[in-house]
Amino acid sequence: KPRWKQSVVTYRITEYTTQLSQREVDSTIAKAFQLYSDVIPVDFKQIFSGTADIMILFKGGDHGDFYPFDGPNGVLAHANSPGPEQGGDTHFDDDEKWSLSSHNINLLLVAAHEFGHALGLDHSRDSSALMYPTYRYVSTNAYTLPRDDRLGVQALYG
Ligand SMILES: CC(C)C[C@H](C(=O)NO)C(=O)N[C@@H](CC(=O)O)C(=O)NCc1ccccc1
Numbered sequence: 001k002p003r004w005k006q007s008v009v010t011y012r013i014t015e016y017t018t019q020l021s022q023r024e025v026d027s028t029i030a031k032a033f034q035l036y037s038d039v040i041p042v043d044f045k046q047i048f049s050g051t052a053d054i055m056i057l058f059k060g061g062d063h064g065d066f067y068p069f070d071g072p073n074g075v076l077a078h079a080n081s082p083g084p085e086q087g088g089d090t091h092f093d094d095d096e097k098w099s100l101s102s103h104n105i106n107l108l109l110v111a112a113h114e115f116g117h118a119l120g121l122d123h124s125r126d127s128s129a130l131m132y133p134t135y136r137y138v139s140t141n142a143y144t145l146p147r148d149d150r151l152g153v154q155a156l157y158g
């Protein structure tokens with residue numbers, strides 16, 4: 001299974017959603033990565049120019065890969081598994097209503113799910129797992145990786 005070999009993985013947000021402030025997006029994305037760096041020996045560093053390991057964008061419809069988004073609901077986001085070039089790249093469908101709350105689509109939960117893929121995790125059959133295929137809101141106060149996801153990522157990087 002592909003995984004990142006380096007202990008520092010860089011990311012760059014090249015296109016932001018207009019539904020939240022850039023500061024809100026930056027801090028939410030950082031929090032989502034922190035869920036993983038809290039349990040595996042990998043650090044994540046945001047860069048603001050050049051090419052990062054994980055390139056992140058918010059865009060609706062066609063956004064430069066072979067998987068155009070589908071409007072509101074349905075596919076919310078997708079991420080490539082680890083590797084060179086497009087490896088790890090993570091795209092968020094900007095036709096979704098992104099939020100930092102329980103209303104609409106919670107960005108922290110989706111970003112954490114996508115970064116699971118970007119680290120090499122597949123979907124889980126455990127309905128309490130973050131990597132379960134379908135989105136379901138759970139409180140994000142003091143949120144930590146559910147056990148199944150933690151065991152999965154520690155098996156890859158521990
Ligand atoms: C076949 C892939 C491209 C489907 C896509 C996905 O799994 N992305 O990682 C996706 O957006 N799935 C939806 C499925 C759905 O709409 O229910 C989803 O909510 N993914 C984000 C998600 C799933 C579970 C927890 C948190 C976020």
Ligand SMILES: [Zn+2]
Nearest residue numbers: 113117123133
């Ligand atoms: Zn997924």
